[in-house]
Amino acid sequence: MGYKVAVVGATGNVGREMLNILAEREFPVDEIVALASRRSLGTELSFGDKTLKTRDLDTFDFTGWDMALFAVGSDATKIYAPKAAKAGCVVIDNSSLYRYDPDVPLIVPEVNADAIQGYAKKNIIANPNCSTAQMVVALKPLHDRARVKRVVVSTYQSVSGSGKEGIDELWNQTKGVYVPGQEVAPSKYPKQIAFNVIPHIDVFMEDGQTKEEWKMVAETKKIVDPAIKVTATCVRVPVFVGHAEAINIEFEDFLDEDEARDILRESPGCMVVDKREDGGYVTPVECVGDFATFISRIRQDSTIENGLNIWVVSDNLRKGAALNAVQIAELLGSRVLKKG
Template sequence: MGYKVAVVGATGNVGRELLNTLAEREFPADEVVALASERSAGKRVSFGEDRELQVQDLSTYDFKGVDIVLSSPGASVAKAFAPKAAEAGAVVIDNTSHFRMEPDVPLIVPEVNPQAIGGYTKRNIIANPNCSTIQMVMALKPLHEIAPIKRVVVATYQSVSGSGKEAMDELFNQTRGIFMNEPARPQQFTKQIAFNAIPHIDKFMEDGSTKEEWKMVNETRKILDPDIRVSATCVRVPIFIGHGEAVNVEFESAIEEEQAREALRSFPGITVVDHREDGGYVTPVESAGDDDVFVSRLRNDPTVEHGLSFWVVSDNLRKGAALNTVQIAERLVEGYLAKQPA
């Protein structure tokens, strides 16, 4: 006996990846429903290699009988529909930022804090973290178990797919236009994105940080340890898929480089590719389409007593969004929503 699953935002980048991931991992669903806005209703989206689903209108959909909702619309849409779906009996796993920092909503990376999933019963909602947070805490978790982390300084290099399909189109069109001597006209971004780097993701806050940087700070503390101090600078770069992060970590006690390397190698979902030679590391382009988080350039930081620096990359649409969401759903059905055979 399988589950009824609804995918909200099914026509977006993450929504399409959610459908692909459900099919690839053979999630035990008897029925999968694709939902999106009224203007997308009637369209067809792929579900696996040889199936299509007709998109239904989210605004009129009745969630009664749905077991799990995988949600990736805008935050305002999630705010409106998620509580209704939860009240109808579905467990909502939401990709937006709206519920992440609410104290009665668990914020989950299954490899890092699976024990927190049980908290979903308070509201029938589970939050999926920000893409850049997910890949960083994946790398931090096995190190934090060896020596408590004191401080993290991270600079991100985030692909345009994190801003949606229109942002990807803008990068493509600007790049083509520059070669044709056409002026770049920013629409999705504040400045030209082609052949550029923009140190601005999401809104600015009063202290000078951006909302994206705020997310990394506070989500890391909620998921991993509230005592960890985090300083983040988030940058949008002209890459279609795949986020890179340069991470510097200061620990409270000694941690050896080889000890850290072995802990990372042994951690589920992490692949260490770290050869001190030309090309002996993983770049965002190479991470695209892969489920793992890749760690490279691991080395001691001699400027602090107990410090390490490393490079982390991951496909932001996979582990940074769709895969993490489906993994949460898998843990949910294994440990909390198990159905008896008919």
């Protein structure tokens, strides 16, 4: 016996990936529905060897449905997630709306699976920010061994993190560089993204950090350990898919780089590719379509007493969004609903 699953925002990049991953991982589905706004009504989407036609989110009744994977913005989630939850359908939300709500668990299954039990307070589970998700997958096993004190992270985040508009802007600006008269002015981003990097993701806050940087701080504390100090600089780069992060970690106890490498090799969700030679590391292009969080460039930091540097790469549409949501659904099914 399987589950009745709704994918909300199914026509977007993340929604489509959710459908792909549910099919790829053979999630036990008895019935599945693709929901979207009225303007996308009837759009055909692939689910394994089946074709789904989108239905209208505004008029959909969630009664009798087991879980809904939400891939819409916070404004729409604020309207429809409570309706679904009230109807008895467990919401797995990819927006930022509920991440910092103390009554809503924020989950990365490899890191804090036991937090799933807190879903019942609101019938809602939050999916973390894409940049946080891949970082905590790498941090948690090291934290369990040597206790992370402080993290300094610089991110290199792809334009797909901004949705279709970001992808289109990079593509069109890149063509415009080579075709005179077809230059494209910035629209989605505050500056040109083609052949450039922009140290600005989300809005600026009063203390000078951006909201994206603040998210990484707050979410790491909620998911892993509130005692961890985090400082982040988040940068948008001209890459279509795949986020990369350079992470400097200070531990309470000494952790040798070889032991760290061994720990990460054995940790769920992690794939270590770390050869000290040309090309002996993973880049964003190579991680696209993969489930793993790739870790390279593991090395001691001699400038502090107990320090390591690591390079972490992941498909942001997968582990950073859709895959993590499906993993939460799997966790919900195996530990709570137990129908599959």
